[in-house]
Amino acid sequence: MLQKFHQAGRLAKGNRLINEVGPWSCRRSSSLLQLQMHQKMMANCHWQHNRHHSQNSTNGIRGPTSTDLAYFRSVLSRPDRSILTNLSSSQRATPDEESQNKLARYNQDWTSQYHGDSTLVLRPQGTSEVSHILRYCHDNFIGVVPQGGNTGLCGGATPLRDEIILSLEDMKTIYNIDMHSGILTCDAGSILQNLHEYANDHGYLFPLDIGAKGTCQIGGNVSTNAGGQYFFRFGGLHGTVMGLEVVLPDGSVMHLNMEIDKDSGTIKQGSTHRKDNTGYDLKHLFIGAEGTLGIVTKVAMACPALPTSKNATILVCDSYTNVLKVLQTAKDELGEILSAMELMDYNTLQLVQEHGFGDSGSRLLKDMLQSDPTTQHSEVDRPLFLLVETQGSNSDHDASKMDSFLTHLFERDIINNGFLAQDNKQMAEMWNIRESCNPSVARAGCVYKFDVSIPIEDYMDVAWEVERKLLTARNSFHPTVCVWGHIADGNAHINIVTPGKFGKDSVLTKDIEATVYESVMRRNGSISAEHGLGQSKNDYLSHIKEKSVLDMMTKMKALFDPHGIMNPGKFLPRKKI
Amino acid sequence: MRILVPVKRVIDYAIKIRVDPTKGAQGVQLANVKMSMNPFCEIAVEEAIRLKEAGGKAKMKDTEVVAVSIGPKQCSETIRTALAMGADRGIHIETKGDVRGDYIDMQPWGIANLLKGVVEKEDGVDLVILGKQSIDSDCGQTGPLLAGFLNAPQATFAAKVDRDDDGSFTVERETDAGTETIKLNPTSSPAVITCDLRLNTPRYPTMPNIMKAKKKPVQTISLEDMVKELGLNLDDVLAPKNEVVEVYEPPPRKEGEMVESVEELLGKLKEKRLVA
Numbered sequence: 001m002l003q004k005f006h007q008a009g010r011l012a013k014g015n016r017l018i019n020e021v022g023p024w025s026c027r028r029s030s031s032l033l034q035l036q037m038h039q040k041m042m043a044n045c046h047w048q049h050n051r052h053h054s055q056n057s058t059n060g061i062r063g064p065t066s067t068d069l070a071y072f073r074s075v076l077s078r079p080d081r082s083i084l085t086n087l088s089s090s091q092r093a094t095p096d097e098e099s100q101n102k103l104a105r106y107n108q109d110w111t112s113q114y115h116g117d118s119t120l121v122l123r124p125q126g127t128s129e130v131s132h133i134l135r136y137c138h139d140n141f142i143g144v145v146p147q148g149g150n151t152g153l154c155g156g157a158t159p160l161r162d163e164i165i166l167s168l169e170d171m172k173t174i175y176n177i178d179m180h181s182g183i184l185t186c187d188a189g190s191i192l193q194n195l196h197e198y199a200n201d202h203g204y205l206f207p208l209d210i211g212a213k214g215t216c217q218i219g220g221n222v223s224t225n226a227g228g229q230y231f232f233r234f235g236g237l238h239g240t241v242m243g244l245e246v247v248l249p250d251g252s253v254m255h256l257n258m259e260i261d262k263d264s265g266t267i268k269q270g271s272t273h274r275k276d277n278t279g280y281d282l283k284h285l286f287i288g289a290e291g292t293l294g295i296v297t298k299v300a301m302a303c304p305a306l307p308t309s310k311n312a313t314i315l316v317c318d319s320y321t322n323v324l325k326v327l328q329t330a331k332d333e334l335g336e337i338l339s340a341m342e343l344m345d346y347n348t349l350q351l352v353q354e355h356g357f358g359d360s361g362s363r364l365l366k367d368m369l370q371s372d373p374t375t376q377h378s379e380v381d382r383p384l385f386l387l388v389e390t391q392g393s394n395s396d397h398d399a400s401k402m403d404s405f406l407t408h409l410f411e412r413d414i415i416n417n418g419f420l421a422q423d424n425k426q427m428a429e430m431w432n433i434r435e436s437c438n439p440s441v442a443r444a445g446c447v448y449k450f451d452v453s454i455p456i457e458d459y460m461d462v463a464w465e466v467e468r469k470l471l472t473a474r475n476s477f478h479p480t481v482c483v484w485g486h487i488a489d490g491n492a493h494i495n496i497v498t499p500g501k502f503g504k505d506s507v508l509t510k511d512i513e514a515t516v517y518e519s520v521m522r523r524n525g526s527i528s529a530e531h532g533l534g535q536s537k538n539d540y541l542s543h544i545k546e547k548s549v550l551d552m553m554t555k556m557k558a559l560f561d562p563h564g565i566m567n568p569g570k571f572l573p574r575k576k577i
Numbered sequence: 578m579r580i581l582v583p584v585k586r587v588i589d590y591a592i593k594i595r596v597d598p599t600k601g602a603q604g605v606q607l608a609n610v611k612m613s614m615n616p617f618c619e620i621a622v623e624e625a626i627r628l629k630e631a632g633g634k635a636k637m638k639d640t641e642v643v644a645v646s647i648g649p650k651q652c653s654e655t656i657r658t659a660l661a662m663g664a665d666r667g668i669h670i671e672t673k674g675d676v677r678g679d680y681i682d683m684q685p686w687g688i689a690n691l692l693k694g695v696v697e698k699e700d701g702v703d704l705v706i707l708g709k710q711s712i713d714s715d716c717g718q719t720g721p722l723l724a725g726f727l728n729a730p731q732a733t734f735a736a737k738v739d740r741d742d743d744g745s746f747t748v749e750r751e752t753d754a755g756t757e758t759i760k761l762n763p764t765s766s767p768a769v770i771t772c773d774l775r776l777n778t779p780r781y782p783t784m785p786n787i788m789k790a791k792k793k794p795v796q797t798i799s800l801e802d803m804v805k806e807l808g809l810n811l812d813d814v815l816a817p818k819n820e821v822v823e824v825y826e827p828p829p830r831k832e833g834e835m836v837e838s839v840e841e842l843l844g845k846l847k848e849k850r851l852v853a
């Protein structure tokens with residue numbers, strides 16, 4: 001019995017072929033030869049999770065030793081604060097359990113999928129210390145993994161082996177916000193929520209907002225080109241970041257559209273311009289480079305004025321066709337005040353209700369889920385929920401637009417039900433539900449996470465297709481397919497969770513990955529819309545980029561980081577040794 | 578049964594208040610700031626609607642919930658919110674644009690007098706249910722003053738309200754010493770109840786109700802006309818009984834100091850003479 005091989009989109013190159021899930025159900029009964037062929041094919045597939053635990057160095061990069069530790073002690077201004085290590089040193093004969101535990105939170109990522117073996121975490125107090133550290137590591141070929149809030153979802157901030165972790169957490173000063181241009185300047189370790197509060201206090205809005213804002217740092221956001229719920233309204237970081245201070249792998253400090261006062265070390269007021277066409281705009285290379293070209297140490301962001309009028313509504317639709325109509329109506333009726341549109345599906349909200357945080361919004365959630373009686377038979381019958389937010393400068397104008405928008409939807413039966421927030425508290429509850437999606441699903445079981453860009457009209461098709469295939473292929477696991485995302489951007493977060501089971505199953509992982517990616521690629525979608533590559537999707541890059549493009553990226557990396565110390569093994573495909 | 582629910586339009590409770598230091602007592606900035614229904618008034622509206630729904634289930638006579646608001650033109654939105662939650666009609670006593678709805682111009686004495694007039698004009702009001710206080714002035718006086726003017730039985734800080742078959746209300750109210758249960762027997766005057774936080778969680782207006790609310794009647798009458806109709810004196814109603822002397826933002830919280838060790842902590846405490 002021959003297995004069926006399918007070609008899928010851009011992946012149909014040479015011998016890298018993707019198997020549809022269907023024929024695998026007959027894998028068990030196929031011959032040993034065919035089984036071996038299949039296993040060889042999967043080994044060629046670069047999507048396996050590689051966990052490097054060996055202490056051996058590769059590519060000439062090594063981890064730190066006690067000698068290095070002594071050097072760092074001598075150059076850092078507050079060694080007791082800035083150094084966390086379980087290396088033995090003159091001060092401590094053997095590493096103690098306390099220091100092991102202290103390193104644990106740096107060595108493990110938020111999803112608990114990736115575990116590094118770093119023996120040394122450095123927390124520099126300022127740019128000059130970052131510069132010292134990188135210069136030393138560059139000269140001595142020591143690997144460095146920059147880390148911000150450690151909330152990334154692709155393991156980009158987790159060492160593959162024993163690279164030094166350089167945490168920006170102590171560099172968190174917010175300098176100022178220019179009241180005319182709205183340009184806010186701060187250190188890269190500033191927590192996003194603090195930046196929001198600072199900007200709000202001055203009448204400005206920080207134009208980036210993601211669920212992790214209580215923990216994530218702006219340096220990490222910039223380095224991963226974070227998207228978030230306001231991408232639709234304010235654009236991405238390539239548009240809103242005005243200037244950066246970066247430290248290159250060799251220790252030199254570069255100022256891009258920002259000037260530093262040499263005496264005080266602070267940013268010169270007014271030195272960041274909204275428009276500056278003088279030379280190659282290098283800051284764009286660092287935005288989204290995931291720490292592979294250097295470390296971002298200061299950021300200048302252009303902030304729009306704080307909207308005085310905000311409205312939010314949750315709409316319930318009985319079909320995806322109607323969701324698309326809502327999207328079009330929103331663009332037509334709400335126009336320039338539309339600030340966010342987020343989709344959540346029924347499966348997701350059921351998990352939020354089960355595992356959600358706190359009690360706030362629970363009445364709303366109950367009312368939302370009760371909107372449709374539980375007589376769903378197939379996935380296409382389940383209700384879909386949309387959170388639509390508007391922001392503007394005139395509450396009368398916005399209220400009237402919101403009113404005509406809702407009336408339009410209601411009179412044409414495009415929505416089954418809707419809830420309109422009456423004050424900021426109710427608005428916050430609605431956003432709380434949306435932001436609870438990710439953590440609630442994570443509490444339910446093991447999550448197989450996907451962040452994909454699909455043409456808007458095919459959004460739910462991918463999820464339903466995946467669900468059907470998984471249900472026919474693997475009956476013992478009963479995975480639940482949850483979808484939520486920034487629908488206006490065509491960006492879906494597809495999270496497949498095995499409720500009650502917390503261990504990751506490697507066979508199921510391969511099944512799911514192949515199914516999802518095949519479905520996305522067939523529609524010419526992107527397999528990483530906003531979460532980036534890190535160590536989970538970087539090897540995939542070889543399949544989806546033109547050779548000339550990948551060659552140029554590799555040359556650029558070599559130009560900035562000739563010794564290859566910055567975040568080795570991440571972002572670009574791993575070098576084969 | 579007829580229930581009257583006075584609702585107040587205030588600065589949204591989640592907004593940071595800004596004070597203009599050059600404007601003295603008028604310093605609190607109201608322009609271009611998001612306004613919403615006072616949270617305690619929302620709770621009162623929710624309770625009124627629950628009583629109406631309970632009455633409906635028990636097949637009692639139909640209940641009418643009337644929302645009343647005193648303030649500028651935009652108060653009609655606040656009334657619409659109450660209607661979208663389920664109130665049946667609204668009364669808007671409209672003040673001129675330069676009259677400040679917060680404590681500066683309209684104060685509990687004047688408001689209670691107007692509400693008394695509305696109760697008497699409406700005829701057949703069984704219950705007036707209000708929020709215990711508004712979040713701009715935090716006076717908590719309107720309810721008790723109104724009860725005094727009407728010679729009405731009152732229960733403040735209600736945490737639970739039940740209507741009994743004989744038309745009386747059993748109210749559990751929260752005090753520092755514990756929960757107190759009071760039975761209100763409205764005979765010649767309506768009962769007055771003010772609502773506390775734990776009474777209920779206000780519902781979100783849903784689409785069908787928002788659409789229906791547009792068609793519900795709202796009677797608008799200017800403050801001057803209302804005052805004349807009630808035979809009151811306009812100055813008496815508007816003249817503040819209390820004068821606001823000064824308004825200022827609280828001083829910014831000083832940043833705490835991080836210390837690295839117990840020794841350092843002890844050292845600092847001794848430095849600041851907090852320990853011997």
